Amino acid sequence: MSQALHLHYDVPGDDFTRAGEASGAVKRKLKQMGFNSSAIRRVAIAMYEGEINMVIHAGGGEADVEIMPEKISIVLTDHGPGIPDVELAMKEGWSTAPDHVRSLGFGAGMGLPNIKKYTDEMRIETEIGKGTKVFMVILAQ
Amino acid sequence: MTVAQMTTVLNLKVLAGKQSMERLVAGGYCGDLLSWVMGRAKADDVWITVMGNLNAIAVAVLADVSCILLSEDAALDEDARQKAEEEGVTVLQSDRSTYDLAVAIGKLLS
Ligand SMILES: Nc1ncnc2c1ncn2[C@@H]1O[C@H](COP(=O)(O)OP(=O)(O)OP(=O)(O)O)[C@@H](O)[C@H]1O
Ligand SMILES: [Mg+2]
Numbered sequence: 001m002s003q004a005l006h007l008h009y010d011v012p013g014d015d016f017t018r019a020g021e022a023s024g025a026v027k028r029k030l031k032q033m034g035f036n037s038s039a040i041r042r043v044a045i046a047m048y049e050g051e052i053n054m055v056i057h058a059g060g061g062e063a064d065v066e067i068m069p070e071k072i073s074i075v076l077t078d079h080g081p082g083i084p085d086v087e088l089a090m091k092e093g094w095s096t097a098p099d100h101v102r103s104l105g106f107g108a109g110m111g112l113p114n115i116k117k118y119t120d121e122m123r124i125e126t127e128i129g130k131g132t133k134v135f136m137v138i139l140a141q
Numbered sequence: 142m143t144v145a146q147m148t149t150v151l152n153l154k155v156l157a158g159k160q161s162m163e164r165l166v167a168g169g170y171c172g173d174l175l176s177w178v179m180g181r182a183k184a185d186d187v188w189i190t191v192m193g194n195l196n197a198i199a200v201a202v203l204a205d206v207s208c209i210l211l212s213e214d215a216a217l218d219e220d221a222r223q224k225a226e227e228e229g230v231t232v233l234q235s236d237r238s239t240y241d242l243a244v245a246i247g248k249l250l251s
Binding site for chain 2: 037041049104107109110
């Protein structure tokens, strides 16, 4: 089997004009590589939700993507405030997004639930004051 | 029905992304909160919204909707228009309400 492809992106904080660059680039890459459109769509949405969360809630971060023929793994790492109550954060509708990002259309409290919905595996590691890591795996089939 | 056909029948304005109007419209989704759209809209839906910003274009690309339809004459930001051109996202506009447009498109699709 061919080797895994590793991609790395820096996600700048508080820059909504650039948010989505990393997930957009991954989407294009997967398309070039011939992955099926449903898998591409799930990767794109889940990664964008995680990316935008780093921008809004954590002052930016990094994305590491590993592409294998059978699955795509994504790790999003930030050094933001951490998530005090992960179970609560995972609930549909829970959001601490400030007003200025709500006016852009964010803050529905649906981002983490969407990641859960579109991935085959999802895990959050977080420490208050240190940061958050979101792990996701999407199976190509 | 294609985006182009829908545009003609409903007399919509084309603000960006003329090159992608042969895409098929399979259904529709109405909403302005981006994560609801990403969670609930399906690929090839027409997305009816008042959100004409850069993030809306990113969402349209990632969620793979057939086009964005701005209702109530909602504005498309200039940076969003450029991004839509670049990404090949068709952005349409109408002075009708979201409800009216959804009803009209529903009839066309049935
Ligand atoms: N990387 C992160 N660092 C710190 N807090 C986070 C992070 N990601 C999510 N959160 C917290 O979890 C909450 C829920 O996140 P979620 O993505 O579901 O909703 P949202 O970002 O507030 O709104 P939406 O995603 O619908 O635009 C956020 O409001 C925030 O309090
Ligand atoms: Mg979010």
